[in-house]
Amino acid sequence: MTPVAQAIGIDIGGTGIKGGLVDLDTGQLISDRVKRPTPDGGEPDDVVAVVKTILAELSQAEDTAPVGVCFPAVVRGGRTMSAANVSKKWIGLAAEQLFEKSLGHDITFVNDADAAGYAESEYGAAKGVDGLVIMTTLGTGIGSAIIYRNLLVPNAELGHIDIGPHRDYEKYASNLVREKKELSWKHWAARLQTYYETLERLFSPDLIIVGGGVSKNADDFLPLLKLDTPIVAAALRNNAGILGAASLAAHGSGDRPSTGAEHLVRATNETAPVTTA
Numbered sequence: 001m002t003p004v005a006q007a008i009g010i011d012i013g014g015t016g017i018k019g020g021l022v023d024l025d026t027g028q029l030i031s032d033r034v035k036r037p038t039p040d041g042g043e044p045d046d047v048v049a050v051v052k053t054i055l056a057e058l059s060q061a062e063d064t065a066p067v068g069v070c071f072p073a074v075v076r077g078g079r080t081m082s083a084a085n086v087s088k089k090w091i092g093l094a095a096e097q098l099f100e101k102s103l104g105h106d107i108t109f110v111n112d113a114d115a116a117g118y119a120e121s122e123y124g125a126a127k128g129v130d131g132l133v134i135m136t137t138l139g140t141g142i143g144s145a146i147i148y149r150n151l152l153v154p155n156a157e158l159g160h161i162d163i164g165p166h167r168d169y170e171k172y173a174s175n176l177v178r179e180k181k182e183l184s185w186k187h188w189a190a191r192l193q194t195y196y197e198t199l200e201r202l203f204s205p206d207l208i209i210v211g212g213g214v215s216k217n218a219d220d221f222l223p224l225l226k227l228d229t230p231i232v233a234a235a236l237r238n239n240a241g242i243l244g245a246a247s248l249a250a251h252g253s254g255d256r257p258s259t260g261a262e263h264l265v266r267a268t269n270e271t272a273p274v275t276t277a
Contacts, residue, residue, distance in 0.1 A: 011241030014085025027123030042086030068249030117145025131206030
């Protein structure tokens with residue numbers, strides 16, 4: 001069977017929902033990126049309705065194109081076990097089933113930072129890195145992914161660690177906090193310095209990757225960080241979640257088996273194929 005050439009990725013965040021059609025060989029968008037605001041309150045039915053409108057706009061996709069959805073929560077067995085910057089009604093919800101019933105389409109459902117991290121390992125800054133990589137996404141909160149030799153550890157919620165007097169550190173150092181408090185790059189970098197120093201001490205990574213929309217301004221704050229570990233902007237910038245969700249969907253549908261995706265998809269979805277390649 002010829003592997004599918006394209007897949008759809010949907011990236012759900014606390015403030016925006018994005019989608020696009022992805023060329024799986026190159027890791028490039030082959031459609032316009034469609035973006036809509038996340039509905040106020042982030043209620044499940046409202047979020048699903050927005051995803052449906054985005055899929056309708058991607059009408060150029062092949063009927064057989066797999067669909068991947070990534071979401072800001074711990075995802076286990078198709079259920080969202082936490083809720084970061086969205087409604088608490090997501091906690092414990094059979095979210096994969098909800099999306100599949102509403103969309104009339106099988107999906108692959110994963111954590112948003114995991115999708116971004118997987119994309120960077122397949123197409124971006126982590127590709128070919130022989131060691132431990134920590135990917136962080138700075139946005140409404142702080143997402144994280146841990147990658148070791150192209151294998152991704154599911155549901156690493158390192159944005160929620162407590163550091164010093166600050167519980168749930170993303171509430172002190174996310175990009176949303178920077179915007180709301182109108183922090184200078186220097187002031188924000190001081191908060192990030194504490195965060196990344198802590199990750200260094202806990203994990204001794206070989207590379208740290210910084211993604212999220214603010215990564216387009218990486219030159220304004222990354223040079224201010226003084227770390228022993230190399231730290232770079234995500235190569236895929238704010239499209240990483242879309243690209244990773246699409247690539248994982250191709251694995252989840254059984255069309256493009258990937259050893260690197262195997263553990264992640266099996267851990268987060270109700271049913272998933274076992275890689276034989």
